[in-house]
Amino acid sequence: MFVRYLNMEKTIQEIEDEIVDEFSFFESWQDKYEYIIELGKKLKGFPQDKQNNDYKVKGCQSSVWLVTDDEDGRIIFKADSDSTIVKGLIALLIRVLNRRTPDEILDAKLEFIAKTGLQQHLAQTRANGLAAMIKQMKMYALAYKAKQLN
Amino acid sequence: MQETLTKKIFNVDELRKDFPILSREVEGKPLVYLDNAATSQKPQSVINAISDYYSNYNANIHRGVYSISIKASEAYENAKIKVRDFINAASEREIVFTRGATEAINLIAYSYGFEKVNSGDEIIISEMEHHANIVPWQVLCEKKKAVLKVIPVNDNGELLLDEYKKLLSDKTKIVAVCQISNSLGTINPVKEIVRIAKEKNKSIAVVIDGAQAIHHMDVDVRDLGADFYVFSSHKMYGPMGIGVLYGRAELLEAMPPYQTGGDMISSVSFKGTTYNDIPMKFEAGTPNVEGAVGLAAAIDYIKAIGFDDIHKQETKLLEYAAGLLEEIKGLKIIGTAKDKTGVISFVVEGFNALDIGIMLDTSGVAVRTGQHCTEPLMEKFGIPGTVRVSFAFYNTKAEVDIFVNALKKAIEILK
Numbered sequence: 256m257f258v259r260y261l262n263m264e265k266t267i268q269e270i271e272d273e274i275v276d277e278f279s280f281f282e283s284w285q286d287k288y289e290y291i292i293e294l295g296k297k298l299k300g301f302p303q304d305k306q307n308n309d310y311k312v313k314g315c316q317s318s319v320w321l322v323t324d325d326e327d328g329r330i331i332f333k334a335d336s337d338s339t340i341v342k343g344l345i346a347l348l349i350r351v352l353n354r355r356t357p358d359e360i361l362d363a364k365l366e367f368i369a370k371t372g373l374q375q376h377l378a379q380t381r382a383n384g385l386a387a388m389i390k391q392m393k394m395y396a397l398a399y400k401a402k403q404l405n
Numbered sequence: 406m407q408e409t410l411t412k413k414i415f416n417v418d419e420l421r422k423d424f425p426i427l428s429r430e431v432e433g434k435p436l437v438y439l440d441n442a443a444t445s446q447k448p449q450s451v452i453n454a455i456s457d458y459y460s461n462y463n464a465n466i467h468r469g470v471y472s473i474s475i476k477a478s479e480a481y482e483n484a485k486i487k488v489r490d491f492i493n494a495a496s497e498r499e500i501v502f503t504r505g506a507t508e509a510i511n512l513i514a515y516s517y518g519f520e521k522v523n524s525g526d527e528i529i530i531s532e533m534e535h536h537a538n539i540v541p542w543q544v545l546c547e548k549k550k551a552v553l554k555v556i557p558v559n560d561n562g563e564l565l566l567d568e569y570k571k572l573l574s575d576k577t578k579i580v581a582v583c584q585i586s587n588s589l590g591t592i593n594p595v596k597e598i599v600r601i602a603k604e605k606n607k608s609i610a611v612v613i614d615g616a617q618a619i620h621h622m623d624v625d626v627r628d629l630g631a632d633f634y635v636f637s638s639h640k641m642y643g644p645m646g647i648g649v650l651y652g653r654a655e656l657l658e659a660m661p662p663y664q665t666g667g668d669m670i671s672s673v674s675f676k677g678t679t680y681n682d683i684p685m686k687f688e689a690g691t692p693n694v695e696g697a698v699g700l701a702a703a704i705d706y707i708k709a710i711g712f713d714d715i716h717k718q719e720t721k722l723l724e725y726a727a728g729l730l731e732e733i734k735g736l737k738i739i740g741t742a743k744d745k746t747g748v749i750s751f752v753v754e755g756f757n758a759l760d761i762g763i764m765l766d767t768s769g770v771a772v773r774t775g776q777h778c779t780e781p782l783m784e785k786f787g788i789p790g791t792v793r794v795s796f797a798f799y800n801t802k803a804e805v806d807i808f809v810n811a812l813k814k815a816i817e818i819l820k
Contacts, residue, residue: 288767337789
């Protein structure tokens with residue numbers, strides 16, 4: 256138990272605050288997107304054989320694939336997209352929700368999306384699939400929770 | 406009410422002043438609006454006409470006996486006359502106001518289609534149709550056990566007329582094609598398409614989706630020989646929420662109503678109802694008077710500029726932009742028809758269309774990305790989607806430069 260707390264030094268809230276802080280440094284949306292693109296380029300490690308329709312998140316103008324694993328009751332997310340910007344957004348979501356318990360994921364309000372202005376800029380349109388991605392991540396959490404209860 | 410039209414001298418900088426939105430900024434940069442195939446911006450005269458209607462003579466029409474209702478009815482009817490003249494219909498009785506081109510196609514499918522199409526019959530559309538000119542026919546075919554046939558497109562994005570001829574048969578009941586493709590800009594030879602159908606069988610109904618054409622070129626429905634022609638006001642500098650179904654009187658008269666309610670009846674009792682004459686038969690409920698007034702003002706505006714100048718400016722922009730884009734490494738223009746309007750769809754190898762669209766927006770440039778409601782066409786070209794820029798006469802070469810530079814910058818960042 257103690258070890259786990261060491262690994263899990265930051266809460267969801269703390270990480271969300273960090274992201275909001277990072278975004279506040281940028282003055283223009285161009286700069287914010289450049290940062291998101293950088294994050295997108297760094298997001299790696301998605302198993303290529305799973306880049307198929309089974310793992311595709313519906314409701315996006317770009318293709319998004321999402322797979323999960325679990326370790327000690329915590330969920331590990333891996334995702335990919337053909338859009339670098341969407342990959343950057345996924346990277347942010349993963350940073351917040353990776354290796355959390357199903358309950359933590361389900362309870363996460365993800366206020367950083369509104370606080371960074373991303374909500375206003377992106378979530379209004381279905382095109383980027385941000386809402387669909389969050390829904391899918393929470394669905395996985397719900398499924399794991401149901402499995403644990405059984 | 407009748408305004409005298411004075412021809413505007415074509416000076417793009419002056420004309421831009423007619424459109425208040427064109428002087429706004431996005432992210433501190435001037436808005437460069439290159440999504441005109443999705444919707445056009447509105448000149449002050451259209452905005453004023455709508456505002457004048459609500460400020461001075463808003464009333465429900467056709468039944469009122471008081472002056473402002475009479476004035477509103479007159480304005481509505483005048484709008485129909487303007488549309489009649491604009492497309493050279495034989496009578497204003499042939500002009501039905503709908504919510505837009507989509508509703509107009511649905512009206513034809515549900516009214517004419519359900520009456521005339523039976524099991525085993527065939528409907529021909531094309532591979533480059535907008536979903537609005539696919540799905541209503543698909544639904545009709547499913548319900549009636551009819552067969553949907555599709556005219557294929559070549560690699561330049563042109564319809565294969567020889568294939569079209571082969572598809573026509575004794576079972577063909579309807580041919581529905583667009584005059585201009587929304588995602589490629591291809592101008593289809595619709596007059597010839599009508600002629601070929603009529604040569605096969607005079608009773609084949611030909612539906613022309615003019616949503617992308619009506620603001621680019623002179624449309625003469627009688628010259629085209631079309632049975633039905635549909636378009637939306639909002640693509641031609643008019644307001645959203647109103648569109649036009651033109652139908653030959655003979656066909657409209659024989660068609661059953663699409664929706665029922667007030668205004669479309671001649672008398673109602675609980676034993677039965679008799680319907681109003683055309684076009685009222687197809688306009689159930691309170692119509693969009695504001696829209697009609699705005700559309701009439703938009704027609705006046707277009708006429709004052711004239712299609713010659715509109716065409717010249719849009720062609721100039723198309724050629725200028727295409728030349729600059731072709732120099733960008735990895736960029737491929739999708740849709741290179743000989744006959745083309747001011748639309749450029751493109752992909753850049755290794756880059757996602759959505760990413761490009763978002764980055765262009767940060768430079769104030771508004772474009773469309775994705776499949777443009779033409780999924781089957783994107784599938785034909787084997788691409789997930791494109792970036793599409795579409796010009797109006799009020800766009801400038803300077804805006805094309807801003808767009809191309811922003812595109813280069815976006816590619817640099819995304820690399």
